Amino acid sequence: CKKNTTAGTSGQADKKSGASGRVFAITESHAANTS
DSSP states (O other), rough: HHHHHHHHHHHHHHHHHHHHHHHHHHHHHHHHHHO
16 A cells, blocks of 8 residues: 555656656655664
8 A cells, every 4th residue: 555655656756746756756666664
């Protein structure tokens, strides 16, 4: 569930912020994975 929510948020951030959002999404996804 948490991973799904993060993925959805990352997708929106990617579309809104573009490249910067994508990097942030990858970082957040990695952090969630590590956590």
